[in-house]
Amino acid sequence: MNYVAGIDIGSTQAKGIMLDEQGTITGKAIIDMETNMATAAEVVFQQLLASTGLSATSIAFTVATGYGRYRVTFGDLQVTEISCHARGALAAFPNTRTVLDIGGQDTKAIRIGDSGEVTDFAMNDKCAAGTGRFLGAASFALEMPISAIGPLAMKATHPVRITTTCTVFAETEIIGHLAKGHREEDVLMGMHHSIATRCASLVRRVGLVPEITFTGGVSRNPAMVALLQEVLGVPLNVSDQAQFMGAIGAGLYALDNLRAGRRSAHCGEEVAR
Amino acid sequence: MIRSAGIDIGSTYTKAVMLDVNRKVIATAIRRSGYKPAVAAAQVFDDLLANAGVSQEQVTYVATTGYGRYMVPFRHAQITELTCHALAISSHFPRVRTILDIGGQDIKAIRIDERGRVRAFRLNDKCAAGTGAFLEKTARYLGLTTADIGPYALRSDKPVEVSSVCAVFAESEVINHLSTGVAPENIIEGAIVALAGRAVQLMKRVGLEAEFALAGGMTHNAAMIDALAKRLGVPLNLPPQGLGQLNGAYGAALLGLRRAERLLADGRAIPAPGSETATPTTLFAPRRWSTYTSIEAALS
Numbered sequence A: 001m002n003y004v005a006g007i008d009i010g011s012t013q014a015k016g017i018m019l020d021e022q023g024t025i026t027g028k029a030i031i032d033m034e035t036n037m038a039t040a041a042e043v044v045f046q047q048l049l050a051s052t053g054l055s056a057t058s059i060a061f062t063v064a065t066g067y068g069r070y071r072v073t074f075g076d077l078q079v080t081e082i083s084c085h086a087r088g089a090l091a092a093f094p095n096t097r098t099v100l101d102i103g104g105q106d107t108k109a110i111r112i113g114d115s116g117e118v119t120d121f122a123m124n125d126k127c128a129a130g131t132g133r134f135l136g137a138a139s140f141a142l143e144m145p146i147s148a149i150g151p152l153a154m155k156a157t158h159p160v161r162i163t164t165t166c167t168v169f170a171e172t173e174i175i176g177h178l179a180k181g182h183r184e185e186d187v188l189m190g191m192h193h194s195i196a197t198r199c200a201s202l203v204r205r206v207g208l209v210p211e212i213t214f215t216g217g218v219s220r221n222p223a224m225v226a227l228l229q230e231v232l233g234v235p236l237n238v239s240d241q242a243q244f245m246g247a248i249g250a251g252l253y254a255l256d257n258l259r260a261g262r263r264s265a266h267c268g269e270e271v272a273r
Numbered sequence B: 001m002i003r004s005a006g007i008d009i010g011s012t013y014t015k016a017v018m019l020d021v022n023r024k025v026i027a028t029a030i031r032r033s034g035y036k037p038a039v040a041a042a043q044v045f046d047d048l049l050a051n052a053g054v055s056q057e058q059v060t061y062v063a064t065t066g067y068g069r070y071m072v073p074f075r076h077a078q079i080t081e082l083t084c085h086a087l088a089i090s091s092h093f094p095r096v097r098t099i100l101d102i103g104g105q106d107i108k109a110i111r112i113d114e115r116g117r118v119r120a121f122r123l124n125d126k127c128a129a130g131t132g133a134f135l136e137k138t139a140r141y142l143g144l145t146t147a148d149i150g151p152y153a154l155r156s157d158k159p160v161e162v163s164s165v166c167a168v169f170a171e172s173e174v175i176n177h178l179s180t181g182v183a184p185e186n187i188i189e190g191a192i193v194a195l196a197g198r199a200v201q202l203m204k205r206v207g208l209e210a211e212f213a214l215a216g217g218m219t220h221n222a223a224m225i226d227a228l229a230k231r232l233g234v235p236l237n238l239p240p241q242g243l244g245q246l247n248g249a250y251g252a253a254l255l256g257l258r259r260a261e262r263l264l265a266d267g268r269a270i271p272a273p274g275s276e277t278a279t280p281t282t283l284f285a286p287r288r289w290s291t292y293t294s295i296e297a298a299l300s
Helices: A037-052 A081-092 A132-142 A146-153 A167-179 A184-206 A222-232 A243-261 B036-053 B083-092 B132-141 B148-154 B166-178 B184-206 B222-232 B245-265 B293-298
Strands: A002-011 A013-020 A025-032 A058-064 A098-102 A109-114 A118-123 A212-215 B003-009 B013-020 B025-032 B061-065 B098-102 B108-113 B118-124 B212-215
Touching: A002 A037, A002 A081, A013 A037, A013 A243, A025 A037, A025 A118, A025 A243, A037 A058, A058 A081, A058 A243, A081 A098, A081 A109, A081 A118, A081 A212, A081 A243, A098 A184, A109 A184, A118 A184, A132 A167, A132 A184, A132 B222, A146 A184, A167 B132, A167 B166, A184 A222, A212 A222, A212 A243, A243 B083, B003 B036, B003 B083, B003 B148, B003 B245, B013 B036, B013 B245, B025 B036, B061 B083, B061 B245, B083 B108, B083 B118, B083 B212, B083 B245, B098 B184, B108 B184, B132 B148, B132 B166, B132 B184, B148 B184, B148 B222, B166 B184, B184 B222, B212 B222, B222 B293
Parallel strands: A002 A058, A098 A212, B003 B061, B098 B212
Antiparallel strands: A002 A013, A013 A025, A098 A109, A109 A118, B003 B013, B013 B025, B098 B108, B108 B118
């Protein structure tokens, strides 16, 4: 039995997915990013192997994606995260025509054509406003885990308007609002609202065509999902694997290569640790 | 005996200067603004009084400036920081026409005339790239304090390019450089060169007329001064020793002194502190100049 791997090296987390020859997910792994992207790639790969009990020799093809894809030393092919997110989203929701991916440091809106090809995309490449990092600033300022941010924001009754654009200055603004006596949930809801508005305008730049699939780590945040649905006026597809969409897409590209008869140059050798 | 105090409540530091009638500095004080600028302002004023060895009643006039200038109840007047910087620099260097002030959370380029009046200005407070926060963050990623930045950067032999337009994205860039073995001094020098480039861009938008002067906390940073001089092709004028970071407060004190002298020359009494200062309804608007610059302009 042959297996393929998709490795997604993002700015904040590294994700790995293993697929069998039928395209079924047989293993997954996720770690927080560390300083050295090459090391992070190896760690996530080893965890992926450990989760399935396979050895590196059974991996016939590996596709790397994400911001650090060229640092995956054992990768056989690099594919952009735009293509991989589109591919992953289509696999989960075949009627997807728009993908919104909110990651730790970037946000992308991707337009998908009728035959499943990427026809356009827009991303924030100049500024971290409207990315997961904005929530990271909130989590830092409030000293609470990022997973607690969304559920708490849902309790807001009088959302505060966040006026700063810059993620760095937002941290100061949050603390200022709290010092003035605003409740944490109301400030948090304001942060979510700021991101949702920015992301919605990014989506409009590629055209809002349903169905929309929401991918990336931020899609696990219930407040974000609810707000985006409200701002965009359409329901969003959210998979429980949303964080792995890029890695799944990479895995599917790897599977294409395997089926086309290509095999890893590394296949049959151990990855250097 | 006339004494004038200027208090500059900035986003990061609150600074104060006291002048005597001969425009001589009697005392100075400085503290971090923290989250309650009004408290910081009161504390800095207490420090200033203690350092000068005088009581509040012995201070003729109190002028405030900076983004927290409306938060000081015992002031006689509030003045925009643009006017204060312009007046202070002009008093030291009458030939200066372009002032650069790099603050903790904003950056200003001010064009002034031969009498020290503000003729034009450009400001970025929308985006941390291009402000002191960019350098502070970069230093933090490298495990350096803000005081380390200058000395460290001066050791640089081969600065790397720091191209990120965003202070958040710069973090990834710094991490990349570190993981490929670039020395911290070359990274921090790269960040300084990037910041200097953005600052000169902003100066160009007010005309870039010589001579130039630098105000604010960056006057402590020898590497930044070098990088700016290299970009401009000529050296910048720097306020006298110790007054660089206090430039806004010094300008406020100077203007306060002038007003007090005019009132007394006219035979009028100095009003009680707080009696003639209106508090605008937008008291707590976090950033008062935001309407002057767009994010696109800030990034261009």
